[in-house]
Amino acid sequence: MSPITIAVPATTANLGPGFDCLGAALNLYNHFTFSILPDSEPDFLITVTGTEADHAVPLRDRVSRDETNLLYQSFLKFYQHLGQTPPKTKMEIQLGVPLARGLGSSATAIVAGLMGANLLAGKPLSGSEILNLAIAIEGHPDNVAPALLGNCQLSVKDGEKWQITPLNWHPELIPVVAIPDFELSTEMARSVLPQHYSRADAIFNVAHIALLVKAIESGRGELLAIAMEDKIHQPYRQSLIKGYEAVKTAAIAAGAYNLVISGAGPTVLAITHPEQSLDVQNAIATAWQKEGINAIVSALQIDSQGARITS
Secondary structure: OEEEEEEEEEEEOOOOOEEEEEEEEEEEEEEEEEEEEOOOOEEEEEEEEEOOOOOOOOHHHOOOOOOOOOOHHHHHHHHHHOOOOOOOOEEEEEEEEOOOOOOOOHHHHHHHHHHHHHHHOOOOHHHHHHHHHHHHHHOOOOOOOHHHHHOOEEEEEEOOOEEEEEOOOOOOHHHHHHHEOOOOOOOHHOOOOOOOOOHHHHHHHHHHHHHHHHHHOOOOOHHHHHHHHOOOHHHHHHOOOHHHHHHHHHHHHHOOOEEEEEEOOOOOEEEEOOOHHHHHHHHHHHHHHHHHOEEEEEEEEEEEOOOOOOO
């Protein structure tokens, strides 16, 4: 069987008040190649190349290549779900999505592992079954849903089922992503969140996510400026991101409608009009430089396809 390569997009999740239920796919990708190994080879083999290869700790050491690797774990979960033994497989990971930065790198591995296994097994599972398995592995749908399906996706649990609904992202809303040169683990970001919230904070977020859906589809920046505010996770995570307030203030002054933490951070997401995009990028980079932090700042696009076979 010929090798199969799957591209999976990065994702930005939460978008302010949409904690654990709202995410969008971006045109930044990890690539995963699966090929069957001869019987004489080990059960699996994992290689890692790509972005951040010049990091102080090599990628091959930062991404596990044993049975704890998330790509392999997802691949294995697929075959366990079928009650089958997986074939001996080589898995090549080419990273284009930075690790531990709040851009859904884990979701790309989960989606790719399930898709690759499904293809090697002759596609016994449907797309919705793959999605349900991905959500079960990740624990929440806000990254895996857009990573698999593309676009901006709102996920609502209905009993034991999920209702996944795409939102029509207005073309004049430009996502500007700023990736600082430090990492923040999801575990650390979740550890600072409270166990309980006030009724006022719950009402605040319910109202704001409803407004956010309207703003995303209409492209109305004045609504977006209000709608991206949040009281569930951002107030508690901001202290983990050096210079966050200065970066947010600079971005809004340069023309961004608002700026939020992407996923668990430390990457931040600003949304702006195309005419202000370059000013916003420069303002964010400058503000972080003043804090002694280098950041890669880019205007990206919403990926409309999601995970797909590239070869």
